[in-house]
Amino acid sequence: MLLDTASLYFRAYFGVPDSVKAPDGTPVNAVRGLLDFIARLVQDHRPDELVACMDADWRPHWRVELIPSYKAHRVAEEAPSGAGPDEEEIPDTLSPQVPVIEAVLDAVGIARVGVAGYEADDVIGTLTARAAGPVDIVTGDRDLYQLVDDARGVRVLYPLKGVGSLQVTDEDWLRSKYGVDGRGYADLALLRGDPSDGLPGVPGIGEKTAAKLLAAYGDLAGIMAAVDDPASKLSPAQRRRLDESREYVAVAPKVVRVADDVPLPRFDPALPAAPLDPEVLDGLAARWGLGGSLDRLLSVLRG
Template identity: 55%
Template sequence: MTERLMLLDTASLYYRAFYGVPDRRASPGAPPNNAVRGLLDMVATLLTTYRPTHLAACWDNDWRPAFRVEAIPTYKAHRAVEGRPDVEDTPEALVPQVPVIVEVLAALGLPRLGADGYEADDVIGTLVHRHRGRGPVDVVTGDRDLFQLVDDEASVRVLYTARGGVRDPDVVTQSFLRNKYDIDTGPAYADMATLRGDTSDGLPGVAGIGEKTAAALINRYGGLAALRAALAEGDPHLKGARRARLEEASDYLDVAPKVVAVATDCPIEETDLSLPEAVAHPDLLLDLVDSHDLRSPVNRVLAALQVAID
């Protein structure tokens, strides 16, 4: 049977749930649960709509990896707690929900994978690389960085949740990239994004080069490396202010590709990502349902998985 793998950019989804799902606790003293409830509802919807055979909840073991910060010190710096550059500034009511999400996934038997020193994006990139040839892959995220993994030949697409959520995501294929960005492939998107930069990640890009210009340059030269080679060789088409801006950004362009590119070789053990055929830890799941008022969303996930608590 062909494997249909679904990879969740978990933090992207639970942040969306936290901000999008109302806090409807029965009493102020009850533990917050809107991110947990929202994530579980998303998982149920995704399982029902796309019917994957395999799934992994991919995790940020390190939200700001050292190898990226060493290359570009501003990488995600604006998201850190003031005076603590290694700690992400997380909403107070979300903090206690993250370990509950970990426990719920474990209780259900849904695999959660992370790698020390790497972000969830890198885990996703590694799993996409390993899965090649086994069947289609759906990457679920609200992060455009993962568009670089889109590959029609390998049946890798992104379900982009930033606008329509998991119920109506943008289905990102190479055709989508072509229509939206005038870019033909995932790797070309990464090259374009390097030139453009991304303020949300603290990547400055090349001053004066926006998305359209970046795409035109990548299309003309076939890639960032070829563009830089043409610049070094004095290509007459690269002149004036554009040449000056690219030359001024030389140090940035030396290191930015390794920051933008997701890893494909994270140290992740081979794991069975098949959907569970039974609840892994029924007692723990029932405790979490009772202590965090999760009966409805857990039941929806169980129905989508077609399993029951024994």
């Protein structure tokens, strides 16, 4: 089981009241909410291995070089230009909780993997490519639908309400919803565009049109070959819009498709039956008032 950790702690932050606080009054709603999420996921799905995948770089420079608008609207205004990686705009009371989340996961012994220059999606893509058995990806980010692969047992568990209600995304679901399989989803997404990620898409090519084009021509390369084929059945408007978007179409695949070759550090993905560092964990539990949320997770891990 691979967790898109930031996606889940953002959901926890907005789903759990900020009245949930540490003894000193600091909000810990994201921390406790994430611990509850993990406990429920392990209880319901019983994975053999679990990895909390992290955004070491939520807006990698190599993606921005290709498409400058990539996530540009989510850069914090006060972030100084040229002073290192962009800072993501995060609610004031969430940002201080992230180091606490990291420390607690480490003390519990849950593998936490992030790699400089890459997003959590890329870590997930690489671990999925390397996996020998089935993979459940837990994320509220539809970008990862591109990894769905029935033949390899790769599916996305998309939280609808907390993590107790999950949409199980497999190839049948993708075809019924979007008309594509996992491999086709990345092409659909780059043609359609995604304002939440600053991806412009091809003007005039919406989701339904993109799905029809992929059904007719197979993939992005097939669609662009049809642009150059006078005998193809593209409408004049489609041909013109795609032709005018060649520069975007040439670079967008590298931006949209998750990496599958990230240089990962060594780590142990096995779920711990007991805390890795109980003394540190006790200190964190007392300092941050983790109470029942941590107790529930430890109880589930003990099995």
